[in-house]
Amino acid sequence: MTIAKKISSSMTQSSMxxxxxxxxxLLKKKYGADKVYDFSLGNPNVEQPDKFKIELVKLAKExxxxxxxxxxxxxxxxxxxxxxxxxxxxxxxxxxANHIVMSxxxxxxxxxxxxxxxxxxxxxxxxxPFFVEYPFYxxxxxxxxxxxxxxxxxxxxxxxxxxxINRKTKAIIINSPNNPTGKVYSKKNIADLAKLLRExxxxxxxxxxxxxxxxxxxxxxxxxxxxSVLKAYANSIVAYSYSKTLSLPGERIGYIAVNxxxxxxxxxxxxxxxxxxILGFVHAPALMQRIVARLQNVTIDVKIYQKKRDMLCAGLxxxxxxFEKPQGAFYLFVKxxxxxxxxxxxRLLKRNILAVPGSGFGxxxxxxxxxxxxxxxxxxxxxxxxxxxxxxx
Amino acid sequence: MTIAKKISSSMTQSSMxxxxxxxxxLLKKKYGADKVYDFSLGNPNVEQPDKFKIELVKLAKExxxxxxxxxxxxxxxxxxxxxxxxxxxxxxxxxxANHIVMSxxxxxxxxxxxxxxxxxxxxxxxxxPFFVEYPFYxxxxxxxxxxxxxxxxxxxxxxxxxxxINRKTKAIIINSPNNPTGKVYSKKNIADLAKLLRExxxxxxxxxxxxxxxxxxxxxxxxxxxxSVLKAYANSIVAYSYSKTLSLPGERIGYIAVNxxxxxxxxxxxxxxxxxxILGFVHAPALMQRIVARLQNVTIDVKIYQKKRDMLCAGLxxxxxxFEKPQGAFYLFVKxxxxxxxxxxxRLLKRNILAVPGSGFGxxxxxxxxxxxxxxxxxxxxxxxxxxxxxxx
Numbered sequence: 169m170t171i172a173k174k175i176s177s178s179m180t181q182s183s184m185x186x187x188x189x190x191x192x193x194l195l196k197k198k199y200g201a202d203k204v205y206d207f208s209l210g211n212p213n214v215e216q217p218d219k220f221k222i223e224l225v226k227l228a229k230e231x232x233x234x235x236x237x238x239x240x241x242x243x244x245x246x247x248x249x250x251x252x253x254x255x256x257x258x259x260x261x262x263x264x265a266n267h268i269v270m271s272x273x274x275x276x277x278x279x280x281x282x283x284x285x286x287x288x289x290x291x292x293x294x295x296x297p298f299f300v301e302y303p304f305y306x307x308x309x310x311x312x313x314x315x316x317x318x319x320x321x322x323x324x325x326x327x328x329x330x331x332x333i334n335r336k337t338k339a340i341i342i343n344s345p346n347n348p349t350g351k352v353y354s355k356k357n358i359a360d361l362a363k364l365l366r367e368x369x370x371x372x373x374x375x376x377x378x379x380x381x382x383x384x385x386x387x388x389x390x391x392x393x394x395x396s397v398l399k400a401y402a403n404s405i406v407a408y409s410y411s412k413t414l415s416l417p418g419e420r421i422g423y424i425a426v427n428x429x430x431x432x433x434x435x436x437x438x439x440x441x442x443x444x445x446i447l448g449f450v451h452a453p454a455l456m457q458r459i460v461a462r463l464q465n466v467t468i469d470v471k472i473y474q475k476k477r478d479m480l481c482a483g484l485x486x487x488x489x490x491f492e493k494p495q496g497a498f499y500l501f502v503k504x505x506x507x508x509x510x511x512x513x514x515r516l517l518k519r520n521i522l523a524v525p526g527s528g529f530g531x532x533x534x535x536x537x538x539x540x541x542x543x544x545x546x547x548x549x550x551x552x553x554x555x556x557x558x559x560x561x
Numbered sequence: 562m563t564i565a566k567k568i569s570s571s572m573t574q575s576s577m578x579x580x581x582x583x584x585x586x587l588l589k590k591k592y593g594a595d596k597v598y599d600f601s602l603g604n605p606n607v608e609q610p611d612k613f614k615i616e617l618v619k620l621a622k623e624x625x626x627x628x629x630x631x632x633x634x635x636x637x638x639x640x641x642x643x644x645x646x647x648x649x650x651x652x653x654x655x656x657x658a659n660h661i662v663m664s665x666x667x668x669x670x671x672x673x674x675x676x677x678x679x680x681x682x683x684x685x686x687x688x689x690p691f692f693v694e695y696p697f698y699x700x701x702x703x704x705x706x707x708x709x710x711x712x713x714x715x716x717x718x719x720x721x722x723x724x725x726i727n728r729k730t731k732a733i734i735i736n737s738p739n740n741p742t743g744k745v746y747s748k749k750n751i752a753d754l755a756k757l758l759r760e761x762x763x764x765x766x767x768x769x770x771x772x773x774x775x776x777x778x779x780x781x782x783x784x785x786x787x788x789s790v791l792k793a794y795a796n797s798i799v800a801y802s803y804s805k806t807l808s809l810p811g812e813r814i815g816y817i818a819v820n821x822x823x824x825x826x827x828x829x830x831x832x833x834x835x836x837x838x839i840l841g842f843v844h845a846p847a848l849m850q851r852i853v854a855r856l857q858n859v860t861i862d863v864k865i866y867q868k869k870r871d872m873l874c875a876g877l878x879x880x881x882x883x884f885e886k887p888q889g890a891f892y893l894f895v896k897x898x899x900x901x902x903x904x905x906x907x908r909l910l911k912r913n914i915l916a917v918p919g920s921g922f923g924x925x926x927x928x929x930x931x932x933x934x935x936x937x938x939x940x941x942x943x944x945x946x947x948x949x950x951x952x953x954x
Contacts, residue, residue, distance in 0.1 A: 170768065170825040171832040172680050172702070179828075179835055211631045221621075228614075228621040236809045238604045272665060272813070272842060279841035283701075287565050304839035308676075309565070375563065416629045418847025420665070420813075432563040435572075439564040442572055446697035448672035449665060453846045454811025 178304070192522045199520060205549035207537040208522040210347065210498065212415040214468045214540065220414055223459050239454050241445045242437075243270025243423070247461040251423055254464045259396045263428050269440045270452035272420040274383045274409035276444075278305045278341075281379055281405055281424060283447060284439040286311040290338035292379075293329060297322075297501065297531025299347045299381070312336070315530060321492055322351035322501070326360045333368045339377040340365070344394060345384035348529045348536040349501040350477075350494020352388060355395040362401035375403045375431040383409040383422070384497040386467045389474040392495045402429040410460050412497075413467050421456035473498050476539045479546050487554040498540040501531065505560040509535050515559060519552030571697070585915045592913060598942035600930040601915040603740065603891065605808040607861045607933065613807055616852050632847050634838045635830075636663025636816070640854040644816055647857045652789045656821050662833045663845035665813040667776045667802035669837075671698045671734075674772055674798055674817060676840060677832040679704040683731035685772075686722060690715075690894065690924025692740045692774070705729070708923060714885055715744035715894070719753045726761045732770040733758070737787060738777040741922045741929040742894040743870075743887020745781060748788040755794035768796045768824040776802040776815070777890040779860045782867040785888045795822040803853050805890075806860050814849035866891050869932045872939050880947040891933040894924065898953040902928050908952060912945030 196204045242248065248265035256263050271277035278301075286292070288310030294302050296317045303313045316332040319325045329340065342361075344353040353361075365376045380397040385408065388394060397404045409422035426437055444451060451457075480500060481493055490503040504512040509525040513535050516523050526534030539546060589597045635641065641658035649656045664670035671694075679685070681703030687695050689710045696706045709725040712718045722733065735754075737746040746754075758769045773790040778801065781787060790797045802815035819830055837844060844850075873893060874886055883896040897905040902918040906928050909916050919927030932939060 170829050171677050174680075175677055175832045175835060176828075178839070179831060209631070211627065213627065213630075216629060225618065225621040228618045234604065234606065234811075236609060236811045237606075238602070238810045275841035275843050277841075284564050284568055287567075301839065301841075305841065308839065417631045418627075418629045418844070420843065420846050430563075435569075436563050438572060439568045442568060446571070446694065446701065447840065448668035448670075448694075448698065449842070450668050450813065451811070453813050453849070455848075456846070 191517065195517075195520055195522075202544070203520055205521045205545050205552065207539065207541060207545075207549075208524055210538045210540060211417060212412055212468070212498070212540045213542065214415050214472050216415045217463070217466050217468055219463060219466045220416075220459065223462050227455060227458055236454055239270075239451045239457060241451050242441045243268070243452055244457050244461065247457045250461040250464050251425070255398070255425055259399050261398055261428060263398075263425070266437060267426045267428055267433075269424040269426075269437065269444060270457055271407070271422045271424055271444065272449050272452055273411055273417070273422040274381055274407045275301065275305075276420065276449050276452070277407035277409070277422050277424045278302075278379070278381060279308060279447060280440055280443045280449070281407060282306055282309045282311060283443040284436065285338055285377060289336060291334065291336040292338060293332050293340040295324070295329075295342065297348055297526060297529040297534065299343055300528055302341055311338070318351075322346065322349040324353055324357045324361055326364055329361065330364055330368070333376065335372050337368070337372070337376055339379050341379045341381060342397075343381040345387060345494070345496025347384070347497055348499045348524075348526070348531065349492065350497045350499050351492065352392050352394055352495040358395045358397060358400045365401060365403070369403070378404040379407065380404060381407045383412050386413045387470055387473060387498060388496040389470070389477060390495065394496070398425065398427050402427055403431055405430070410456075414460070414463065415468050416456070419453060419456045421452055421460055423452075473540070476541070476543065476546060479543065480537065480539050483546065483550045484553060487550065488557050489553070498538060500537040500539060501526065501534050502537060504533055504535055505557045507533055509533055512556070512560070515556045516552065519556055521549050521552045521556070584910065588910075588913055588915075595937070596913055598914045598938050598945065600932065600934060600938075600942075601917055603931045603933060605805055605810060605861070605891070605933045606935065607808050607865050609808045610856070610859050610861055612856060612859045613809075613852065616855050620848060620851055629847055632663075632844045632850060634844050635834045636661070636845055637850050637854065640850045643854040643857050644818070648791070648818055652792050654791055654821060656791075656818070659830065660819045660821055660826075662817040662819070662830065662837060663850055664800070664815045664817055664837065665842050665845055666804055666810070666815040667774055667800045668694065668698075669813065669842055669845070670800035670802070670815050670817045671695075671772070671774060672701060672840060673833055673836045673842070674800060675699055675702045675704060676836040677829065678731055678770060682729060684727065684729040685731060686725050686733035688717070688722075688735065690741055690919060690922035690927065692736055693921055695734055704731070711744075715739065715742040717746055717750045717754055719757055722754065723757055723761070726769065728765050730761070730765070730769055732772050734772045734774060735790075736774040738780060738887070738889025739892075740777070740890055741892045741917075741919070741924065742885065743890045743892050744885070745785050745787055745888040751788045751790060751793045758794060758796070762796070771797040772800065773797060774800045776805050779806045780863055780866055780891060781889040782863070782870060783888065787889070791818065791820050795820055796824055798823070803849075807853070807856065808861050809849070812846060812849045814845055814853055816845075866933070869934070869936065869939060872936065873930065873932050876939070876943045877946060880943065881950050882946070891931060893930045893932060894919065894927050895930060897926050897928055898950045900926055902926055905949070905953070908949045909945065912949055914942050914945045914949070
């Protein structure tokens with residue numbers, strides 16, 4: 169066989185989602201893009217902030233020696249410092265440029281983290297429902313995924329996590345605000361998790377790392393604040409991306425922030441830098457490193473997403489759908505009116521509505537709506553949503 | 562232990578080069594950067610072409626829907642088409658956008674290729690001296706490196722390669738123009754390799770893939786042409802980068818070109834796309850994808866490197882150094898006047914000259930000079946080079 173056996177089996181597994189995606193393309197060709205309500209992808213449609221656009225043009229014109237040259241593997245010192253300063257300010261932690269490693273988005277960051285941490289057979293706890301790429305990222309480095317469910321309201325189920333921890337547990341990955349649920353874990357919830365990890369770490373005489381995937385950290389509504397895991401737990405690592413904060417997912421820019429109090433801090437940071445290099449990222453894109461250094465306090469207009477959430481929630485509630493109102497990100501995880509979520513998503517598809525079955529996220533019985541779309545898409549889809557749920561009665 | 566055992570051992574191994582690099586930083590602080598002759602890094606110092614700078618400003622200002630959004634995992638169709646058209650034109654092959662997968666430079670491309678191809682235990686042939694990252698890239702995916710030496714003039718030693726092939730051989734990686742030697746393999750040399758791989762493939766009843774790492778393809782001198790491996794051998798894959806062609810190593814943009822006649826072509830291309838995604842690259846940076854689509858026939862001024870090569874070769878020959886005059890890239894691989902290349906590089910260091918011992922490239926008894934530096938660096942280093950060789954007499 170030409171390709172690796174593991175990759176071959178991954179291709180077979182992921183073919184259902186691809187099939188759905190391809191059906192979407194066909195629908196758009198047949199009916200026109202404005203007659204298809206595509207809630208399948210988390211590709212932000214909100215404009216970049218004006219400051220970003222201005223800096224990009226400025227930077228494009230600027231004369232800087234070796235402007236597009238290799239940067240240090242960890243990234244430009246000034247970019248790392250700008251990020252550390254901001255984290256220090258918001259958390260009160262003593263964190264320096266040395267604790268930051270620039271990355272190709274959060275996806276790149278997580279691969280580098282798992283490559284640096286995992287020996288084959290090490291277990292990583294993933295919470296259902298989860299971002300679909302986590303199992304790949306962990307298994308890439310011989311890690312073993314151990315699943316634990318969240319509670320009915322998608323908050324952390326500390327008892328379920330406790331049951332999933334054993335002597336092979338190396339890390340747990342959390343994502344708040346969450347994809348696919350939009351949940352933001354409370355300060356108390358994070359504190360309870362930290363307490364559990366400290367207890368279990370002592371019991372098994374090894375550090376259990378808390379990896380916090382935070383691309384949606386700034387996309388929060390109704391004044392909710394995302395509690396800092398760096399403050400809550402020493403053995404914590406943050407994977408961050410500007411993909412959503414600045415609507416830049418195509419440019420692949422993010423970072424890893426390592427808790428200054430983490431176990432063997434220098435050694436771990438050097439390992440992250442080495443892994444950035446040898447995985448072929450080499451370093452994060454240079455131009456974007458310079459831009460984000462200048463835009464540390466700039467975000468897209470979050471109110472736009474909040475308005476979309478409110479429109480969508482009001483419309484779906486009226487039609488009779490059940491869901492937890494999300495506090496962040498731009499996803500809604502809706503209870504499927506029938507137990508078979510794949511079947512229900514097909515019913516939506518018949519109304520030109522593209523959503524993703526919860527089964528794909530380890531959350532069967534639900535479906536995910538990514539509402540980073542035009543208001544018109546939300547408004548015009550409502551009739552189809554109503555018809556689909558009525559069909560189930 | 563915090564970090565993975567394998568990463569820990571890699572960190573110990575690569576500490577010698579890092580020590581050298583850190584000594585260089587100290588020297589520059591002590592004597593001033595202009596008094597230190599740094600030939601250690603392949604970071605192009607030649608300006609980007611004017612057309613690149615113009616396009617970058619234009620693109621920064623352009624209004625395009627979802628300009629910085631996610632691109633397809635394989636890259637923008639128009640970028641892939643532009644590349645396929647160019648390859649088709651120069652090689653006469655029937656190659657389409659479907660055979661191109663955009664990547665984060667050649668480093669990203671090679672990781673994606675090895676991830677897609679290698680099952681644990683599969684062997685990949687690497688030719689000494691080699692680019693230092695190849696063993697990492699192969700071992701990342703459980704591959705086993707099998708070394709074969711090149712000839713005295715750094716051309717392919719077909720007999721040595723034949724001896725290295727066995728039933729576990731999955732691929733061979735070549736790099737022409739070569740880092741660290743500057744060698745360009747001749748058409749005959751490539752044809753002989755192709756013949757051998759076909760024969761061995763038949764004998765072992767499995768395809769042996771020829772992976773050609775070609776970031777220096779356009780950096781060639783004296784009218785030399787790099788023969789196309791795609792034309793020479795069906796089971797071939799090219800990893801390309803714009804890092805050197807457009808002096809853009811910091812922006813991480815390149816591509817994978819799959820031979821249209823390759824074994825199980827569709828399956829392999831889908832595997833490459835999946836691996837781009839799950840390794841966390843997701844896709845190549847969006848802005849740079851758009852730019853390179855518009856600059857398919859643009860390169861930096863190669864004559865600048867040719868002039869540097871000529872200056873350097875003339876100076877070193879006069880001082881009594883022995884080397885093969887390179888036909889491409891911007892490296893010179895010089896015979897160490899004493900057998901211990903690490904010791905000799907330390908003697909250069911005493912004259913504020915930074916070079917890299919050949920041992921680091923699997924080529925002991927040599928040292929590498931990266932001459933992508935100012936002319937002044939070459940000129941002013943000559944006295945130190947002369948002193949260092951005289952000390953050996």
